[in-house]
Amino acid sequence: MSLRLVLRLLATAILLALGDLGAAQGEPMLTRDQAICEAIEKSAELASLEQQAAAAEAMVAPAGALPDPMLSAGLSNLVVGQGLRLDQDAMTGIEFMLSQEVPPSSKRRLSREVQSGELAMVQARRQDKLLDLIRQVKKSYLDLQYYDEALAVAEQNRDLAQDMLAAAEARYATGKGMQQDVFQAQVRLSQMVEMLISMRRMRAAAQARLNRLLYRAPGQPIAPLPGIRMSALDLNASDLAACAEESNPRLTEMRARLAQAHNSQQLAAQEIKPHYTFGLSYMVRTRIPMNDMSGSDMWGVSVGINLPWIYRRQKVDQEVKVAQASRLAAEQDLAAMQNELSGMIEEMVIEVQRTADQLSLVETGLLPQAEGAVAASRASYAAGQGEILDLLDNQMNLYDLQLERVSLLADHERGLAEIEYLVGASPGGPPEGTLVPRTEAEEGAVNGQ
Helix, strand or coil, X not given: CCHHHHHHHHHHHHHXXXXXXXXXXXXXXXXXXXHHHHHHXXXXXXXXXXXXXXXXXXXXXXXXXXXXXEEEEEEECCCXXXXXXXXXXXXXXXXXXXXXXXXXXXXXXXXHHHHHHHHHHHHHHHXXXXXXXXXXXXXXXXXXXXXXXXXXXXXXXXXXXXXXHHHXXXXXXXXXXXXXXXXXXXHHHHHHHHHHHHHHHHHHHHHHHHHXXXXXXXXXXXXXXXXXXXXXXXXXXXXXXXXXXXXXXXXXXXHHHHHHHHHHHHHHHHHHCCCEEEEEEXXXXXXXXXXXXXXXXXXXXXXXXXXXCCCHHHHHHHHHHHHHHHHHHHHHHHHHHHHHHXXXXXXXXXXXXXXXXXXXXXXXXXXXXXXXXXXXXXXXXXXXXXXXXXXXXXXXXXXXXXXXXXXXXXXXXXXXXXXXXXXXXXXXXXXXXXXCCCCHHHHHHHCCC
16 A cells, blocks of 8 residues: 555545534634633532532521420329329319520530531632632633644645655656655655544544533534633732632631631630520319319429539530530631642742743744744755755744743633632632633633734
8 A cells, every 4th residue: 555545545534524613613712711611600509509509508507596495295193003094182183384495605606607608618619610710711711722733734744745745746747856855845744644533533632521510411513712811921929829818718618617616615615604494284173072272373483503513524514525526626627728839829820920031032033933944944855955854853943932931821711711710719809909701701801802
């Protein structure tokens, strides 16, 4: 089988592999903001956390409510040996009792605050999930943008490889070139075709990941996306860490847990205070003949108190120790998270700045030189002076630099998405000074589009 036939088969495979992309051409272009809104609207995890928050909120008021009152009825002062007869003694009767336990108001207040802490933690977890979902959508969207741009670069270089093959064949036909030049150009063209096939498959996988976040069918086509634009942001690790202290939902959740642990410790200490029980009773008496003291109903009141001091060491003191240990653990967890978050922000800022510097070097220095080298080697080879190996090497260098440029752009924007998540910036209104992603219209205005 000739190499030319192999190339034709590979080209056919590309067309088959790209059938789904052809179906996507008729689809309207999905913007990043649209993808984020769609993911938020359809997220089952966010909906679950919303319901959990509603449940936790509904438990706040009952946490500080009084215990249920107690209503009881019984037979009082029955004469021994007379069974259940109520007409044997003037003090015998049917007694109804209503009692209400009343804990200290401070204990009920602390119980509400402990449950409010649970609500605050669920709300913080929902906010963290929201920001994490936005981050995932941005990164998946960037993956698709990268593969669309990388495919465009690969197609340009495939066309360039075809031109090089045509030049080698023309030179060989005139007797000025060698068969080896034609073979090397054919090999390069087959390499570019294979890269295209591989990239198409990787784009399909990235498309499936984004569809999963949007709760779409895995094979639903997404039309080619616009090119990646570099966001111009002045990053300062110290300022970002300070903003994260206020807006990062994971820190918010840990502070809520610490406040809850503090209230739980105070609540445990409140167990030493007694509870009062107030009672009201009413006795219905049966009238006994010849007994003027019988027949009149009677009522009474009572006040009771529990005695928590008896088992204080076995119960109250141990509960206070448990609550205190939980509070100290929450303090250490918060300090550890603050330290970790600050370090992660600093590392990401350094990484984003590195990609920006490296991108500037590629765009302003290496890439123009590579383009010039390819143009010069093509002109030289067309004039019958250059070597095919020089042209192939320059073409591959150009291809690598073009891909590196797109990769650096994607890495830069992924880093910003990661920083926005760590800081806790919210599209709904982040604190002043946090990272605010530009809208696509604003980015177009900045880039003069």
